[in-house]
Amino acid sequence: MSSSVQRKRIRKSPADRRAEIVDAAAAVALAEGLECVTLRRIAEQLDVRPGLISHYFPSAEDLVAEAFGSAANAELETLLPADRSGETPTRHLARFFAHATGEAYDAISRLWINARHLSRYRPVLRDRVTAQEEAWRGRLEGLIREGVEGGEFRTDDPHVTTIQILVVIDGLGAHANTDSGNRPETVTRMAVTTAERELGLARGTLSRHGGPGGTGRTGAPPASGGAAPPATSN
Amino acid sequence: MSSSVQRKRIRKSPADRRAEIVDAAAAVALAEGLECVTLRRIAEQLDVRPGLISHYFPSAEDLVAEAFGSAANAELETLLPADRSGETPTRHLARFFAHATGEAYDAISRLWINARHLSRYRPVLRDRVTAQEEAWRGRLEGLIREGVEGGEFRTDDPHVTTIQILVVIDGLGAHANTDSGNRPETVTRMAVTTAERELGLARGTLSRHGGPGGTGRTGAPPASGGAAPPATSN
DNA sequence: GCAACTGTTGAGCGTGCGACCAATAAGCGA
DNA sequence: TCGCTTATTGGTCGCACGCTCAACAGTTGC
Numbered sequence: 001m002s003s004s005v006q007r008k009r010i011r012k013s014p015a016d017r018r019a020e021i022v023d024a025a026a027a028v029a030l031a032e033g034l035e036c037v038t039l040r041r042i043a044e045q046l047d048v049r050p051g052l053i054s055h056y057f058p059s060a061e062d063l064v065a066e067a068f069g070s071a072a073n074a075e076l077e078t079l080l081p082a083d084r085s086g087e088t089p090t091r092h093l094a095r096f097f098a099h100a101t102g103e104a105y106d107a108i109s110r111l112w113i114n115a116r117h118l119s120r121y122r123p124v125l126r127d128r129v130t131a132q133e134e135a136w137r138g139r140l141e142g143l144i145r146e147g148v149e150g151g152e153f154r155t156d157d158p159h160v161t162t163i164q165i166l167v168v169i170d171g172l173g174a175h176a177n178t179d180s181g182n183r184p185e186t187v188t189r190m191a192v193t194t195a196e197r198e199l200g201l202a203r204g205t206l207s208r209h210g211g212p213g214g215t216g217r218t219g220a221p222p223a224s225g226g227a228a229p230p231a232t233s234n
Numbered sequence: 235m236s237s238s239v240q241r242k243r244i245r246k247s248p249a250d251r252r253a254e255i256v257d258a259a260a261a262v263a264l265a266e267g268l269e270c271v272t273l274r275r276i277a278e279q280l281d282v283r284p285g286l287i288s289h290y291f292p293s294a295e296d297l298v299a300e301a302f303g304s305a306a307n308a309e310l311e312t313l314l315p316a317d318r319s320g321e322t323p324t325r326h327l328a329r330f331f332a333h334a335t336g337e338a339y340d341a342i343s344r345l346w347i348n349a350r351h352l353s354r355y356r357p358v359l360r361d362r363v364t365a366q367e368e369a370w371r372g373r374l375e376g377l378i379r380e381g382v383e384g385g386e387f388r389t390d391d392p393h394v395t396t397i398q399i400l401v402v403i404d405g406l407g408a409h410a411n412t413d414s415g416n417r418p419e420t421v422t423r424m425a426v427t428t429a430e431r432e433l434g435l436a437r438g439t440l441s442r443h444g445g446p447g448g449t450g451r452t453g454a455p456p457a458s459g460g461a462a463p464p465a466t467s468n
Numbered sequence: 469g470c471a472a473c474t475g476t477t478g479a480g481c482g483t484g485c486g487a488c489c490a491a492t493a494a495g496c497g498a
Numbered sequence: 499t500c501g502c503t504t505a506t507t508g509g510t511c512g513c514a515c516g517c518t519c520a521a522c523a524g525t526t527g528c
Contacts, residue, residue, distance in 0.1 A: 011494045011505055033354060038485065049507050051488085060486060110354060112408075117351040120267060120344060120411040129412050160420050167424060171405025174346075177354040178363050186394050190401060245475055245524045272515065283477050285518085294516060 018056050020046060025067035026074070030107055034114045034125075037067045065128040068115045072132045075108050080139040089147030094206045096140075097192050100169055103181075109173030137162055144199070154200035161198045168194045252290050254280060259301035260308070264341055268348050268359075271301045299362040302349045306366045309342050314373040323381030328440045330374075331426050334403055337415075343407030371396055378433070388434035395432045402428045 012020070024045045025037050039050040039060055057063040079099055084092055099105060119126035141162040147153035155161045168191045186193075192206045246254070258279045259271050273294055277284040291297040313333055318326055333339060353360035375396040381387035389395045402425045420427075426440045 007507070009492085009494060009506060014505080017505080039487090040484075050486090051508075052506055054487070055505075058487085113347065113351045114354075116408060116411055117347045120348075126412055133409075133412065157418075157420075160418050163418065163421050164424060167405035167408075167421065168401065169405070170408040171401035171403070174350060174401075174404040174408060175367075177350055178360055178367065184391075184394050184397065186391075187397050187401065190398060243476060243522090243524060248475080251475080273517085274514075284516090285478075286476055288517065289476075292517085 014056075017052075021053060021056055021063070022066050022070050025063055026070040029064075029067040029114075030071045030111055033110075034064050034068060034118055037064050039063075059124075061122050061124045064118070064122065065125045068111070068125060069128045069132060071111060072108075072115075073135070076132075076136055076139060080136075080143060082139070084143075088152065089143055089150065090152050090201075090205065092143060093147070093195065096143075097195065097206050101172070101188060101191060105173070106176045109176035112170070112173060113176060137166060140166065147199070155198055164198055165191060165195050248290075251286075255287060255290055255297070256300050256304050259297055260304040263298075263301040263348075264305045264345055267344075268298050268302060268352055271298050273297075293358075295356050295358045298352070298356065299359045302345070302359060303362045303366060305345060306342075306349075307369070310366075310370055310373060314370075314377060316373070318377075322386065323377050323384065324386050324435075324439065326377060327381070327429065330377075331429065331440055335406070335422060335425060339407070340410045343410035346404070346407060347410060371400060374400065381433070389432055398432055399425060399429050 021042060025042050028041060028045060029037050039053045042063070043050040043053050053063065054060075057066070079096055080092075115125060115129050115132075119129050141158055144153060144155070144158045144162055148155060148158055172188070172191060189207070193203075195201070196203055196206055255276060259276050262275060262279060263271050273284040273287045276297070277287050287297065288294075291300070313330055314326075321329075349359060349363050349366075353363050375392055378387055378389070378392045378396055382389060382392055406422070406425060423441075427437075429435070430437060430440055
């Protein structure tokens with residue numbers, strides 16, 4: 001109404017404005033997809049003119065990459081905080097799976113699918129995706145190594161084990177845009193099952209994230225053969 | 235030069251023209267991505283006018299869905315032919331993994347990532363993707379059930395086992411646009427490892443696709459713990 | 469040989485995109 | 499308080515997209 005005749009200009013410091021733009025872009029990327037991160041869309045979000053976005057990001061591709069990096073990084077920080085104050089690796093890993101397997105993770109899965117596809121055409125984004133994959137892997141591998149050193153986990157090769165877990169999580173997340181949600185419990189639990197198997201943990205250890213934090217052992221015998229284990233109700 | 239003044243019109247039967255368009259669209263989808271399946275692009279490919287493509291596909295989204303469906307279906311037919319003339323399920327599954335793990339499969343992985351992402355915005359494509367997932371799963375599950383009935387495979391739930399294998403394949407394929415290719419051998423073999431474990435097969439049974447076709451048993455003890463198996467050279 | 473059918477063309481509309489640039493005004497230091 | 503720096507605006511360009519439609523021309527059947 002009052003602003004249609006003459007726009008009120010709000011002048012901010014470059015650092016503030018840039019951060020504001022990146023935050024808005026990350027939000028749009030997460031909610032609507034990376035292809036919706038356009039100069040006009042972000043400008044509208046912040047109630048500024050498209051030219052201003054161009055001013056801070058002369059190449060729009062840089063903004064898209066930044067949006068993905070920001071969103072993915074924030075999620076990583078929630079999922080696997082660098083600061084694990086006092087919590088055991090087992091509890092931490094259990095908490096990680098609880099979050100990374102629930103429906104709340106679908107938005108993140110969508111973002112990863114989005115970014116991995118768009119990487120095909122946009123080199124700048126591709127570099128960002130590679131860096132983020134590295135960051136996620138590094139963070140998880142650190143947690144696993146810590147658990148191995150403390151005797152909670154057991155694996156010959158933490159690096160390979162980490163990748164194996166991530167591959168399963170990626171595989172489960174691949175259908176975030178299509179699945180109707182009716183998946184067998186055994187499949188939903190695949191990531192946890194893989195982790196427990198590869199880390200020498202008893203079945204169920206990583207399912208109860210409110211459970212024992214000390215040793216993580218329950219005394220249940222480990223799965224012996226290769227047959228599919230019966231699905232547990234919880 | 236000679237055709238610039240007056241275009242030579244080639245009139246074809248609707249069925250032929252439609253098939254021609256779908257084939258071209260599928261080829262473009264596979265080579266350059268589904269977003270390159272545009273009226274203008276396909277028209278250029280066939281040396282006709284864009285309006286003609288619109289004539290056969292009043293909605294461009296239908297053409298994209300058809301392109302994906304055609305490409306995915308052709309690949310499924312190569313990967314898991316409906317007609318398994320005389321070959322044992324073990325040999326057949328081994329052949330499947332040989333193809334679905336090699337670099338030649340990257341193009342298909344890219345297409346799936348592409349389609350799954352685009353499904354977010356295009357309902358028609360989403361239905362097609364869901365149908366293709368169903369088809370792939372059904373074909374693989376049929377093979378596994380056949381193996382179980384013949385005593386080559388052993389699993390309590392062929393349905394779940396099938397999905398588990400496909401999840402791993404999806405997880406491995408997720409990085410087709412970003413990976414530099416340097417992946418640990420153990421990770422590359424994850425799909426085969428999963429199949430062998432879930433089907434009660436000895437390690438290596440599904441790696442040698444030129445190997446024994448009868449029983450598929452080698453006498454080697456099954457993997458006990460979660461330790462990474464030594465990498466085999468072939 | 470001619471007429472009817474319809475596959476095919478050519479042209480144009482409206483939209484949204486990234487990129488560019490001169491003009492403007494907000495806020496800071498002198 | 500004034501002037502300068504520069505953050506911000508408003509407008510425009512070229513491009514590619516899907517979609518529409520009247521006009522054209524192969525092909526077929528009479």
